[in-house]
Amino acid sequence: MREFVLLSRQGTTNPRFDASDLGRVGLDTVARCVSAAFCVSGHVRDDVVFHVFLGGPPSPPVHLRIDGSKLRSLDPSERGIGLLLSKALGSLRGGPQVQGVSATREGLERFVRGSCKGRRMYVLEEDGEDVDEADLLGAVFVLGDKVGLPRKEELFLERFGASKLSLGPNRYFSSHCLVILNYVLDRKARATGAFGNE
Amino acid sequence: MREFVLLSRQGTTNPRFDASDLGRVGLDTVARCVSAAFCVSGHVRDDVVFHVFLGGPPSPPVHLRIDGSKLRSLDPSERGIGLLLSKALGSLRGGPQVQGVSATREGLERFVRGSCKGRRMYVLEEDGEDVDEADLLGAVFVLGDKVGLPRKEELFLERFGASKLSLGPNRYFSSHCLVILNYVLDRKARATGAFGNE
Numbered sequence: 059m060r061e062f063v064l065l066s067r068q069g070t071t072n073p074r075f076d077a078s079d080l081g082r083v084g085l086d087t088v089a090r091c092v093s094a095a096f097c098v099s100g101h102v103r104d105d106v107v108f109h110v111f112l113g114g115p116p117s118p119p120v121h122l123r124i125d126g127s128k129l130r131s132l133d134p135s136e137r138g139i140g141l142l143l144s145k146a147l148g149s150l151r152g153g154p155q156v157q158g159v160s161a162t163r164e165g166l167e168r169f170v171r172g173s174c175k176g177r178r179m180y181v182l183e184e185d186g187e188d189v190d191e192a193d194l195l196g197a198v199f200v201l202g203d204k205v206g207l208p209r210k211e212e213l214f215l216e217r218f219g220a221s222k223l224s225l226g227p228n229r230y231f232s233s234h235c236l237v238i239l240n241y242v243l244d245r246k247a248r249a250t251g252a253f254g255n256e
Numbered sequence: 257m258r259e260f261v262l263l264s265r266q267g268t269t270n271p272r273f274d275a276s277d278l279g280r281v282g283l284d285t286v287a288r289c290v291s292a293a294f295c296v297s298g299h300v301r302d303d304v305v306f307h308v309f310l311g312g313p314p315s316p317p318v319h320l321r322i323d324g325s326k327l328r329s330l331d332p333s334e335r336g337i338g339l340l341l342s343k344a345l346g347s348l349r350g351g352p353q354v355q356g357v358s359a360t361r362e363g364l365e366r367f368v369r370g371s372c373k374g375r376r377m378y379v380l381e382e383d384g385e386d387v388d389e390a391d392l393l394g395a396v397f398v399l400g401d402k403v404g405l406p407r408k409e410e411l412f413l414e415r416f417g418a419s420k421l422s423l424g425p426n427r428y429f430s431s432h433c434l435v436i437l438n439y440v441l442d443r444k445a446r447a448t449g450a451f452g453n454e
Contacts, residue, residue, distance in 0.1 A: 078276040078277065079276065079335070081333050081335075086333055093429075094432065097429060097432075098426050098427055098428055098429070098432075099402070099427035099428065099429060100427060134429070135279050135284055136334055137277070137279075204297070225439070226439075226442055226443060226446065227446075228296050228442055229296055229297035229298060230296055230297065230435075230439075231291075231295060231296070231297060231332070234292065234295075234296075234435045234439075237428075237432045237435040237436060238435060238436065238439045241423070241424075241428075241432075241436045241439070244424055244426055245424060248424065248425075
């Protein structure tokens with residue numbers, strides 16, 4: 059399984075927003091990351107779990123966990139993903155559940171303490187270990203919505219044992235990092251026979 | 257210089273459309289490809305030229321050529337890129353020119369015959385030569401907006417000497433292919449000292 063974590067400092071926690079204008083509510087990067095994490099032509103990656111921690115108003119934090127193996131389908135457009143996020147946020151206020159998406163009121167730290175103990179964790183940073191050299195098997199990959207993570211979360215993850223992982227000196231967009239990580243993991247899977255749907 | 261070519265069969269050639277709903281006019285993939293071709297955090301790639309051939313109504317074909325070294329700036333949102341495409345199409349109808357973008361009424365074949373003679377050309381296909389083995393220096397990369405190219409264009413490019421290039425057996429989205437190509441070219445550039453802004 060591949061597990062990606064996005065920390066979205068500004069992403070709204072209000073389910074009511076215009077899905078055609080996600081930039082206004084800080085969800086544009088989130089939507090592009092969801093597409094990058096799950097979408098290949100013709101199907102949804104069922105070996106990916108994507109977490110986003112939303113830190114925007116009115117009631118942060120919110121943790122959305124999207125499980126590719128349980129999604130019925132995924133419209134890859136920004137608008138389509140915006141609607142999915144809106145419904146998932148609505149489920150915290152008594153709205154219907156969205157299949158494949160769980161919403162809880164927990165922050166990154168609680169999630170990491172509860173679910174990542176003993177697991178290999180990587181934070182994407184330009185000055186980390188090169189992705190081609192690193193052991194990626196079973197790892198959790200953590201990204202910020204802009205370059206790097208806030209200092210507080212970075213220090214927490216460091217203390218928790220996370221390592222820095224680098225895709226090179228370029229500062230890629232978070233969604234592009236996920237495309238690249240999926241590509242690198244696809245290649246490693248073919249080379250070693252591992253990393254598939256294990 | 258890196259040169260990418262996208263064949264968009266459905267992309268509208270009418271400059272008047274709602275930039276918040278690009279899927280409706282076949283430009284959603286185009287916009288995501290523009291972002292993938294040019295955008296890294298903090299700046300626009302000035303070593304990239306991106307061509308799109310629009311085949312949608314009312315007056316195809318249209319060739320938009322976007323030159324990263326001449327763009328003033330680039331809003332990476334789908335809506336922002338939609339507005340750029342709209343202005344560029346408008347310039348064909350007497351509207352103002354867009355700095356860094358030229359619009360002409362030519363199709364893929366005329367462009368290839370006129371501008372690609374003697375150059376290495378690659379068409380992205382799952383069963384092509386592996387990208388890690390191929391010589392990418394100075395190449396032109398051609399992608400369709402959905403999986404593969406229409407048969408007619410594929411045969412034309414084959415006769416013209418284009419080779420098939422593979423990113424692996426996965427059918428990545430066109431925009432994801434561009435992210436991956438940029439990443440692979442970035443790595444090759446660092447490894448060999450070539451491929452930069454030459």
